[in-house]
Amino acid sequence: MGPTSQDTEGPGPAGHDPAGHDPAGSGRLPPDRPARSAGPARPAGLRTSVPAAVVALVLRTAIVLLALVGTNGVWLFLQVVPLVYFTTLATLGLLVVASWSILAQLRGRPGPPAGFRLVVTVASIVAGVVAWLLIEPESAAVGPMAFGLTYGQIVHQVLPLxxxxxxxxxxxxxxxxxxxxxxxxxxxxxxxxxxxxAAAALGVAPPYPFLDVRALGGAAVAGDVLVCLAVAVTAAAVLLAVDRFVPPLLPSGPDAGTSRGRRVR
Known part of the structure; x- marks a missing residue:
């Protein structure tokens, strides 16, 4: 009978298994099996795919530029009158949300609260849809304001979309x-x-003609108000349903501009 493999190879160092196991449970790998490197950590702000991050930056930068154009009377000429218009307030909200999102993405920090983003988005949608339904369209004589777009196209069409x-x-x-x-x-x-x-108390005309009770009558204005409320409720409900029930369109899923976030109650 010839010698066994154990007689030939010898017992080896204490606690070492020639097959490469670690019977002692020390948790250390044998010398011929070095630990595999996990690679460099990805920056917190780039935890989604690079294309999604780039698209987010481009889109939000465009929103900032267009919102600045749409509200230039407020921040450039320090006018107060535009602040009585809902469209101006919604556009300023978009400017804040988009700017906040860009800074958060570049710094790898959380972006705007989800509830705030929803409020601003719904406001912009309401401004656009109500302008289409209840406000006279822009005159054909109105020229472009910036980027080949008129003011109405910027604040009532492009920005809501x-x-x-x-x-x-x-x-x-x-x-x-x-x-x-x-x-x-x-x-x-x-x-x-x-x-x-305010219009009734001060005896002045409201900012929007479709809200002028003296010119249209109470019943007509009430109908216009119901249209506005229906648009707001529908927009909020649809966006909430999409958030809860529709799978993300991007495989990366999370916001390209944030690494973490809180659920807004």
Missing amino acids: AATVDLVVLSRRGRLTVRAAALAAAVPTAYLAVVLV
């Missing part, structure tokens, strides 16, 4: 709640109430 894409496609899913949607629908409602009360 861009804000919706930002919220639905590029923002982290699963953070919107019924409370946030209710708040988003309540903001246009509060604006309408303030405008109607």
Whole structure:
């Protein structure tokens, strides 16, 4: 009978298994099996795919530029009158949200709260849809304001669409709640109430002709108010449903501009 493999190889060092196992449970790998490197850590702000991050930066930069153009009377010429218009307030909100998102993405920090983003997006959608339904279209004589677009095209068409894409496609899913949607629908409602009360108390015409009770009558204005409320509630409900039930369009899922976020109750 010839010698066994154990007689030939010898017992070896204490606690060492020639097959490469670690019977002693020390947790250390044998010398011929070096630990595998996990590679360099990815920056917190780039935890989504690079294309998604680039798209987010480009879209949000475009929103900032267009919002600056649409509100130049406020920040450039220090005019106060534009602040009575809901469209101006919604556009300023988009400017804040987009700027905040860009800074958060570049620094790898959380972006705007989801509830705030929803409120601003719904406000912009309401401004665009109501302008289409209840406001006279721009005159054909109105020339472009910037980038080949008129003021109405910027604040009533391009910005609402861009804000919706930002919220639905590029923002982290699963953070919107019924409370946030209710708040988003309540903001246009509060604006309408303030405008109607102020116009009646001061005896002046409201900013928007479709709210002028003296010119149109109470019944017509009530119908216009219901249209505005229906648009706000529908927009908030649809965005909430998309957030909860529609799978993300991007495989990376989370907001390209944030690495973490809180659920807004």
